[in-house]
Amino acid sequence: MPVLRRLLALALLLGAGAPLWAQGSPYVPLDHPLLPLAELLISRGDIADPSPMIRPFRRADLIRVLNAAALDTSASAGRIGERLRQAFTDSDSSAWFRVAARGGLQMFTRARRDLLHPAGADGVRFYADAAFEGRAGPLVLVSRPAAENRLKVDPDWAGAGLQRQKNQAYRFIDAYIAAQFRQARLFYGQMDRNWGPAQALGLSIANYGYPRSDVGFDLALRDLQFTVVATQLTDVRAADSLDHKRYFLAHRLNLRVSSRLNLALWETGLLAGPNQSFNPLFRNPMTLLSFPIQQGQADDRNTIIGGDLSWRPARRLLLEGQAMIDDKWRLRDDPGHTGELRHPGRYAFTIRGSGAIGATGSWSASLALLSSLAYRTTDSAKSFIDRGVGIGPHFPDNLVMSIAMAQPVARRWVVTPDLTLLRQGEGRIDAPFPVDRELSDTPELFIGTVASTYRIGTSVSGSAGGFALSGNAGLHHTTNADHVRGRSRTRLEARLVATFGWSIGGPLR
Secondary structure, three states, rough: HHHHHHHHHHHHHHHHOOOHHHHOOOOOOOOOOOOOHHHHHHHOOOOOOOOOEOOOOEEEHHHHHHHHHOOOOHHHHHHHHHHHHHHOOOOOOEEEEEEEEEEEEEEOOOOOOOOOOOOOOOOEEEEEEEEEEEEEEEEEEEEEEEEEEHHOOOOOOOHHHHOOOOOOOOOEEEEEEEEEEOEEEEEEEEOOEEEEOOOOOOOOOOOOOOOOOOOEEEEEEOOOEEEEEEEEEEEEEEEOOEEEEEEEEEEEEEEEEEEEEEEEEEEEEEEEEEOOOOHHEEEEEEEOOOOOOHOOOOOEEEEEEEEEHHHHHHEEEEEEEEEEEOOOOOOOOOOOOOOOOEOOOOOEEEEEEEEEEEEOOOEEEEEEEEEOOOOOOOOHOOOOEEEEEEEOOOOOOOOEEEEEEEEOOOOOOEEEEEEHHHHHHOOOOOOOOOOOOOOOOOOOOOOOOEEEEEEEEEEEEEOOOOOOEEEEEEEEEOHHHHHOOEEEEEEEEEEEEEEEEEEEEEEOO
């Protein structure tokens, strides 16, 4: 594959200069049962964020901030830090391997992973995965296949129709090769990504859907970080009855203003057409996709511009925010004598605050708003979806407010009760885009009948020995359920994964 060959060639070229070498380190998966313990310490201010507004981070980066914090091991934070060191410290050997397998059960009231938008059948299904990890100097290789029969009834899984006829459904949760040097990192493969406030769906790239293979590059200086992700998406049959080829690019520039403040600008773009190629101008991360006319190119892409803020005004308080604009609004018809009708804007924002409670716990509060037409445009092939699921959030036209408290238990578990309100309009990311006066008459927020869901729930995550548990359950009361005025519904929505596992590993010679 040309992309992989170029990545390996560049890795070998960089690796030829020994002073540039740094020991590679795998990324901490977003579904790791111990990740909430690390997020607890970050929220409390016990440790710095290894990668503000970017997940996943590397295991080595988590160990780096733990070492820098020099936590007191007689206190709760210090004992949790030691637990994380035991779980995520890489072997001292420059070349090593590790195999970790686990198996157990998945239990769910609905197969879709998003409990606030439940869909699919319920069930208790077998689950197993096996992680194969290896390092050779700066090179890291990871593959984690999973047997997961829940996929057969998940409406967000594109392969459900094919795998429903099989005895077992499979997917790769992680599968990548990375070349990591002191100030530059190259990536090819797939893993869950989320760009945004921790434990909230990112507005640019989110882990709502299932991971897709992409190519990534990171420039990692102390005060400046530059990140690029690019991939080809699945073809889409558009309104012209032709199959359109589609390409996605995201780039983000983060400035570390101080040890307490990070500011970032980012842009995402989607290029599509019946004979479209991933042309050099579009994939050039040093240009702005939103202004192609400045390069002598037609405006043939859908682009989003956004910004991030991560600020710790006090040691025990963290404020995070993210905002994006897809298209500005027109308040009246024909504002520039172009014949353009008035129309609503397409935008979204998320704000989140978190901090310490007492000697061991943390709190968080968040607000997210996505306008009714966010992530879609007049050409359906250029909407920000892949395999029918959002590349960022999947459900626009909503407002979500949530408060939660996280409490560690025996330095191995995190229990997090929460209260959440979702107000969801009838706008959908895969719905036809309105045109002419229908567009002018579309409300900027809350199309049609608004369904309101009130949730009181809790999540638990952690591991002890070979046993690991990740679960989320809540009592959901929905008014105007299914967007039918006057219809109410109250039911339990829950997901639970319980597994037993083992691992082996050692140096490679």
